[in-house]
Amino acid sequence: MAPPEDLPPMTYRFLGRSGLQVSAISIGGWLTYGGYTEQEKAHECMKAAYDSGINFFDCAEIYSDGKSEEVMGAAIKKYGWKRNDLVISTKLYWGTAFGNNPVNNKGLSRKHILEGMDASLKRLGLDYVDVIYAHRPDRQTPMEETVRAFNHLINTGKALYWGTSMWNADEIATAWRYADKLGLIGPIVEQPEYNMLSRERVELEYAHLYREVGLGLTVFSPLRQGLLSGKYKNGIPEGSRLAQNQVEFIAGWWKRTGKEKFDEIIANINKLEPIAESLGIKQSTLALAWVLKNQNVSSAIIGASSAEQVYENVRAVGAVDKLTPEIMDKIDEILNNKPPAVIARY
Numbered sequence: 001m002a003p004p005e006d007l008p009p010m011t012y013r014f015l016g017r018s019g020l021q022v023s024a025i026s027i028g029g030w031l032t033y034g035g036y037t038e039q040e041k042a043h044e045c046m047k048a049a050y051d052s053g054i055n056f057f058d059c060a061e062i063y064s065d066g067k068s069e070e071v072m073g074a075a076i077k078k079y080g081w082k083r084n085d086l087v088i089s090t091k092l093y094w095g096t097a098f099g100n101n102p103v104n105n106k107g108l109s110r111k112h113i114l115e116g117m118d119a120s121l122k123r124l125g126l127d128y129v130d131v132i133y134a135h136r137p138d139r140q141t142p143m144e145e146t147v148r149a150f151n152h153l154i155n156t157g158k159a160l161y162w163g164t165s166m167w168n169a170d171e172i173a174t175a176w177r178y179a180d181k182l183g184l185i186g187p188i189v190e191q192p193e194y195n196m197l198s199r200e201r202v203e204l205e206y207a208h209l210y211r212e213v214g215l216g217l218t219v220f221s222p223l224r225q226g227l228l229s230g231k232y233k234n235g236i237p238e239g240s241r242l243a244q245n246q247v248e249f250i251a252g253w254w255k256r257t258g259k260e261k262f263d264e265i266i267a268n269i270n271k272l273e274p275i276a277e278s279l280g281i282k283q284s285t286l287a288l289a290w291v292l293k294n295q296n297v298s299s300a301i302i303g304a305s306s307a308e309q310v311y312e313n314v315r316a317v318g319a320v321d322k323l324t325p326e327i328m329d330k331i332d333e334i335l336n337n338k339p340p341a342v343i344a345r346y
Contacts, residue, residue, distance in 0.1 A: 001307055003052050008318025010053025013298045016188040017214020018161060020130065022087050024292055024317055025049075026056035027310070028220060028301040029068035039071050041305060046075045048307035052314045058191075058218065058301050059124075060091035060135055061116055066098065066123050073125035088126065089218075091165055091191075092116040093135035108138035113149040117158050131218075132159035133191055137167045144178050151184045163189035163218075169205045176213045186213060189298065194219035196228055196272075196287055196335055197265065202294070204339035216298040222291040223284060223302075230283035233270050271334045279322045281315070286323075288316035290331065293323050 012021040027049045029042070046057065059068040069090060076086065095116045096102040104111050117132065132153055138146060150162040164172055164187045172187060179186035190209075194202045194217065202217065209215040223229050269283075276286040291300045304310045323331075332338045 001048070003048065003314075004311055007052060007311060007314055010055075010314065011317050012055075014216070015131070015161070015218070015298045016216025018188050018216070020087065020161060022056040022218070022299045023054045024297075024299055025052075025054055025288075025314055026058055026087075026218065026299040026301045027054055028303050029057070029059035029063050029072055030220070030303060039074070042071050043075045043078060044307050045304045045310055046072070047079060048310040049304075050079070050081065052310060054310075054314070055085060056087040056089070056218075056299055058089045058091075060094075060133075061120050061123075062091075062094035062097070062135070066119075069120055069123035073123060077125060083126070087130045088124065089131035089133060089163075090120045090124065090129050091133040091135035092120070093138070095119065108134050108141050108146040108149070110145050110149040110152075113146070114152065117153050121158060128157055129159050131161045131163055131189060133163045133165045133189075134167070134187070135165050137164070137171045143171075143174050144182070147175055147178045147182070147184055147186070150187075151179075154185060161185075161188050163187045163191065163216075165191035166193075168201075169209055172206075172209055172213070172215065188214065189216040189218055191218045191220060191301075193221045194291060194294075194297065194300075195222050195224045196269075196290055196331070197224050197337070199337060200339045202296070204342065206296075207342040210296050215296075217294075217296055218299045218301055219291060219297055220301045222288050222300040227265065228269060228272075228284065228287035230269065230273060230276075232266060233273075268334065272331065275327065275330060275334075279319065279327070281319050281322070282312070284312065285316045285319050288313055289319040289323055290328075292316060292320050293328065 011024045013024055014020065015022050027046060057072055059072050092113055093106065093108060095105040095112060098119055099105040106112065132150065134146065153159040154162065167190060172190060176186040190206065192201050206215060226232065272286060273283055276283040279286065288300060291297060302313045304313065
């Protein structure tokens with residue numbers, strides 16, 4: 001199906017302090033690609049994304065034990081997209097599904113980074129990825145080894161840039177310290193969770209890194225597993241993401257959170273609905289536009305199980321300018337979770 005005629009044009013942002021431009025909205029393959037959404041549906045979503053101007057597609061070796069990479073690679077081949085029109089990223093850390101002995105198939109050793117990259121490229125059917133992420137920090141492998149290994153991938157043309165995911169600010173700064181010391185390339189991008197309910201790491205912890213090392217962000221869960229879309233305001237609908245039980249992280253999430261806490265979160269989210277209505281947009285559009293309002297965000301990674309969901313998410317690009325300082329203040333007043341401002345100079 002063709003994109004709606006009233007869909008706003010995609011905007012592109014530089015990935016941190018680099019020359020690489022990525023679409024403000026990107027597609028991730030965590031749940032839907034190779035997982036509980038069939039391959040044809042996944043391809044339909046990728047096609048809708050591409051037709052909407054999205055050029056950035058993200059996956060990881062662990063997503064559905066490598067099937068996410070296979071599905072993405074198959075879509076690129078199926079639709080005959082030009083490689084130079086795409087920004088493809090994947091992540092390394094958990095590769096235990098691909099060996100009989102897990103010892104060296106997990107973490108950020110030189111061995112796993114090099115072998116994991118080769119395996120990912122084979123599944124993707126590509127010669128290189130644009131961005132390779134360290135999916136988590138490996139606090140048992142020397143940082144110098146990890147930095148050198150990711151630079152080896154860049155030097156051998158298997159990746160163009162490298163980044164981190166869910167690293168703390170100190171670990172990112174340490175990686176840059178070794179990179180600078182060795183005359184190597186540091187991580188240009190971090191992939192954290194960021195949304196209206198999860199703000200501290202992006203708005204407070206990383207604050208000095210944006211200026212000091214030019215860190216970019218490709219954030220995941222901008223709708224907090226759909227909570228911020230408003231579809232859970234009356235409970236957990238059957239067939240929704242929180243209702244499915246095939247992914248341990250999500251299965252029963254609201255139960256682990258506790259009913260009282262869950263109800264409190266939903267009650268707060270429901271207060272955002274009148275703001276969205278006053279702007280003439282959906283609540284999900286408001287939440288996603290709010291994420292994009294942060295200029296340190298290079299791209300917001302969405303998960304989608306239908307073309308319609310992709311188009312709906314893309315509408316957030318056209319809503320960013322509607323979030324005036326007054327509207328942002330109203331949202332902060334409702335959420336009551338804005339981190340303290342970083343003092344630039346005492």
